[in-house]
Each structure stands twice: as C-alpha cells, then as structure tokens.
Amino acid sequence: MTEIATFQIGASEVNELIMVINDYSGYDFSDYSMPSIKRRFQRYIDINKISDFAQLLQDLMNDSSMVNNLIEEITVNVTEVFRDPCFFAAIRSDLVPQLNKLPVIKIWHAGCSTGEEVYSMAILLKEHDLLHKSIIYATDINQTVLDIAKSAKYSIESFKETEFNYRESEGTGKLADYYTVSNGEILMNEDLKSKIIFSTHNLVSDSAFNHFDLIICRNVLIYFNKSLQDKVLQMFYNSLTENGILAIGSKETLLFSPIDSKMQVVNAKWKIWKKKE
C-alpha cells in the first residue's frame, strides 16, 4: 500500500493557521516561537495524514472541535511529578528560609498543565510545615489539562519514575504518603488539593490578577517569541511582592529582558530570581 505524502508546512501556512485559530477561538498564537509552532502544526498534519492544506483550512472553518484539537496540539502539556528534582531541592535550600518568615505565602504556577508540578510544590510546602499558610493559584490556557489537574487523579503508569524524582528533590518522607490508589488510579491527598485553586488564565491576553511571593512559570516561555516573553516577564514582575521570587525553566532566561536589571539571582542553575529591594 502506498503511503499518502503529507503536506509540508511553510511560514505562510503557519500564519494562515494562526489567523483561522484566532478568528474561530479568539486565541492569539501570533507571538509564539515560529520554529516551535511550525513543528507542532506539522506534527498535527502528519498524525492526521493531511495532504491538502486548502481542505484543512476548510475543515477547520466548518468544525470548531478541529480548531480545539489544533490548539491542544500547540500547547505542549508535557510535565511530571518533581520534574527536574534538583529545582525542588534548590527551593528547599534557597527559598524555604525566606518563605518561612511570611505570615501567608501566595504562589502562582503559570502554565501548570495537568498539575503534577503544583502537587509537587504542595508536598514540598507540607514537608517544611508551610502548606497550612500557603495559597497556591495554578493557571493554564488549556481547560482539558486543568480538568485533569483539578481531579487530582493520575494513572499509575505516569507515577512510575516519580519516587526517584521525589528522593532526588531531597524529599523527607515517602511520595506514596501523599496519595492513595483507588480503582487503579492515583488520587492526590485532599489536604494538598484543598490549598490549590486551578483556573484558566491566558498569558498572552489576560492581565495580572494578584500579588505573589513566588511565581513559578517553567517550560512555558520557551514556546513564546522574544517580545511575548518580555511582555509576560514584565507582568510577572508587576505581580511580585517586595522581595518576591520568580522561577522559570532551566532552558529559559531573564537575561536581556526588561526586568533583568531589577532582579537579583538566587540560583543561576535553576533560574531562580528575586525582586531587588
């Protein structure tokens, strides 16, 4: 059987798709990184064996569920429990003493995906006796991943490597103490869940909504172009309390951004900064 050759997408088709998505969903992806969004569109085209671009545009205009599928493809949702364990070890050693001094700790996880990073943070806070005075806001553009995060339910398969990550993060107990297994699924403990407010927030178009002692936005800016990165970093800066802390992903940077000179490095390797006094 001969394989159907799929369409190879170029910059002008990327722009057309971005326009159609904007028209039909209101989401504006025009400031996402071109190489990254191009790869994601190509992946969608290859998976769905699309050979006719004009037909794809037509189908998208006729079927809003297809637009949603394409949006889900663009918003990469890869995450895991205690992802980059040494990042969490750095939080324990470098930030916990400062957080300990606060009467209330307000945290924002922007781009939280299915929530594993947020539950990891809640576990860490509990182990340092900080969870009771913490309020964690966790946001994402994608409602499907937020529904998973809110359910606090994960597959046993996805938790396979997590005990190792947890130990590497210098966890002081056993990860299994923070969830139960029921009907073949992992269910995170209620005391963790009750401290987290999950909601939709689009970093492209929505404004700041509170002041935070700690903002964590890892592996999200990497999908944006420089001008959108700068805009979002400025919003994070405006949303930080005095001495507030900003943590971004290991492949991301504040260098050359508008807030670079107003932040001081706390941990260069794990990309943790603090608002200068």
Ligand SMILES: C[S@@+](CC[C@H](N)C(=O)[O-])C[C@H]1O[C@@H](n2cnc3c(N)ncnc32)[C@H](O)[C@@H]1O
């Ligand atoms: C790779 S995941 C990162 C998850 C987690 N922070 C981590 O590092 O494991 C990127 C997340 O950013 C979200 N995202 C992408 N664009 C966004 C936007 N404009 N506003 C808010 N979240 C966005 C995606 O939906 C996705 O869940």
